[in-house]
Structure formats: structure tokens, C-alpha cells
Amino acid sequence: MLVDYDEGSWPIERMPATLPDALLRIAVGVFLLPHAVTKYVNHENAVKLFWQSYGLHPTSVWVAIICFVLATCGVLIVVGRLVVPSIALTVVILNCGMILSVAKNGWLWNVGGIEYTVFWMIAATVVALKALVADTR
Amino acid sequence: MTDTVQSRVADLGMKANPGLADLVFRVAVGGMLIPHGIGKFLSYDKEVEVFGQVFGLHPAPAWVIGAALFQIAVGALIVMGKFVRPAALLLVAFMIGTIAVANHGAWFWQFTGAEYSVFWALMGVVLVLKPSEG
Numbered sequence: 096m097l098v099d100y101d102e103g104s105w106p107i108e109r110m111p112a113t114l115p116d117a118l119l120r121i122a123v124g125v126f127l128l129p130h131a132v133t134k135y136v137n138h139e140n141a142v143k144l145f146w147q148s149y150g151l152h153p154t155s156v157w158v159a160i161i162c163f164v165l166a167t168c169g170v171l172i173v174v175g176r177l178v179v180p181s182i183a184l185t186v187v188i189l190n191c192g193m194i195l196s197v198a199k200n201g202w203l204w205n206v207g208g209i210e211y212t213v214f215w216m217i218a219a220t221v222v223a224l225k226a227l228v229a230d231t232r
Numbered sequence: 233m234t235d236t237v238q239s240r241v242a243d244l245g246m247k248a249n250p251g252l253a254d255l256v257f258r259v260a261v262g263g264m265l266i267p268h269g270i271g272k273f274l275s276y277d278k279e280v281e282v283f284g285q286v287f288g289l290h291p292a293p294a295w296v297i298g299a300a301l302f303q304i305a306v307g308a309l310i311v312m313g314k315f316v317r318p319a320a321l322l323l324v325a326f327m328i329g330t331i332a333v334a335n336h337g338a339w340f341w342q343f344t345g346a347e348y349s350v351f352w353a354l355m356g357v358v359l360v361l362k363p364s365e366g
Contacts, residue, residue, distance in 0.1 A: 203271065211348040
């Protein structure tokens with residue numbers, strides 16, 4: 096079994112255990128982690144490059160919060176725990192980031208547009224929907 | 233309480249149609265390709281310059297037209313649910329080629345790194361592995 100859960104766990108944690116669905120869930124979670132790591136490792140640059148331009152103050156606190164949320168949600172999605180709330184929280188953050196930053200760049204990712212963010216959110220929503228369906232069968 | 237909330241969310245169509253998530257996923261994976269193909273025709277001169285001078289692919293016009301037609305055709309097949317597995321395999325191969333030629337060793341998508349291409353390739357692998365896809 097690719098995803099294990101015990102009977103006493105919160106029902107929302109039950110995830111479909113097929114290989115493609117597990118791969119999709121793990122990919123959605125794993126791809127958050129480098130963004131959290133780079134915000135931690137390059138904290139000064141993250142503050143300087145991104146958050147000051149968004150007008151969020153105090154910027155270092157915002158970077159720390161986003162970094163923590165991305166890392167925590169990424170790990171939870173990968174291990175199949177609290178998947179739906181984690182995805183919901185991350186989608187809210189990415190939506191805010193998109194509105195604040197890259198939406199002005201248009202659609203295509205290679206010119207800084209919202210394409211990848213939208214694609215990730217669709218994939219994450221699919222993972223969440225599958226979790227909800229699996230729980231209500 | 234939690235069960236009630238989940239049941240209500242599922243009743244919004246998902247319980248009646250559990251394949252909806254797979255449909256949304258497939259349409260997204262294929263549909264995202266099509267604007268790239270169309271964009272190559274709309275910005276043809278610029279694309280030829282990038283393919284030739286930045287990617288080093290010659291003859292650049294042939295590569296641009298070939299890539300554009302490939303993206304439109306493969307994207308349309310995946311969206312329509314026809315030959316999904318072979319089309320998804322071709323998508324994976326295309327993304328591997330893109331990573332090799334265009335991403336220049338960077339990772340993050342904001343710096344035109346490989347992140348998005350790798351993610352897209354993995355989504356293609358998911359489609360290939362799905363038993364419901366033909």
C-alpha cells in the first residue's frame with residue numbers, strides 16, 4: 096500500500112493509493128519544498144527581491160511565514176496527511192502571490208506569467224478532490 | 233462534523249462523477265500545451281531567432297514549425313482523450329528535450345529553469361500510468 100493510514104485518523108487524510116495518484120500527490124508536495132528552502136537559505140535576497148516590492152511589512156516576518164507554510168504543507172502533502180487543508184492553504188497563498196506579483200506578466204511561464212502557478216493549483220485541486228471523493232465513498 | 237462537511241463538498245457533483253478530477257487533470261495537462269504551439273506561430277520571427285541563436289537548433293524555422301505542430305497536436309489529443317498514453321509519452325519526451333535544450337541548468341521557473349518542465353513531465357508520467365487512459 097502506497098499510502099497508509101490508521102482507522103483512528105481524521106477521515107480527510109485517507110488518500111487513494113494507486114501509483115499515479117500517489118505520484119501526482121507527491122509531485123504536488125515536493126515541488127513546494129525548494130521554494131521554501133530557497134526562501135530560508137537566501138533569506139536576505141528573498142526579502143529584497145520579492146517581498147519589499149509587494150509592499151508587505153514587516154517583510155522578513157512575511158518571508159518567514161510563507162517559508163514555514165510552504166515547507167509544512169509540502170511535507171504534509173508528500174506524506175499524505177492533512178492533504179486537503181494543506182492544499183487549500185497553499186492555494187490561497189499562491190493566489191495572493193499571483194495577484195501581487197506575476198499576474199501583470201501575462202500567461203506564459205517563460206516570460207514570468209501565471210501559467211505554472213495555475214497548473215500547480217489545478218494539479219493540487221485534483222489531489223484534493225480525489226481525497227474528498229475517497230473519503231465519502 | 234468533518235464527515236458532514238466532506239459529504240456536502242462531495243455532493244457538489246464529485247460523488248456523482250468521481251471521474252471529474254481525472255478529466256480536469258487530463259484537460260489541464262494537454263490544454264496547457266496548446267497556447268505554446270499557437271504562440272510559436274503568432275511570434276514566429278522571434279521564436280526562430282530564439283531557436284537558432286539561443287537553443288542552437290538548425291534549421292530554426294523547421295524546428296519552430298515542428299515544435300508548434302507537435303504541441304498543438306499532442307495537446308489536442310490529450311484534451312480529447314484520444315491516444316492519451318502515447319500522446320503523454322511524447323509529451324514526456326518533449327519535456328526532457330526542453331530541459332536539455334532550453335533550461336540552462338537553472339531550477340526555479342521564475343528564472344526560466346527546469347522546474348515547470350520537470351513538473352509537466354511528471355504529470356505526463358501520471359497520465360501514462362493511469363489505468364483509465366487509453
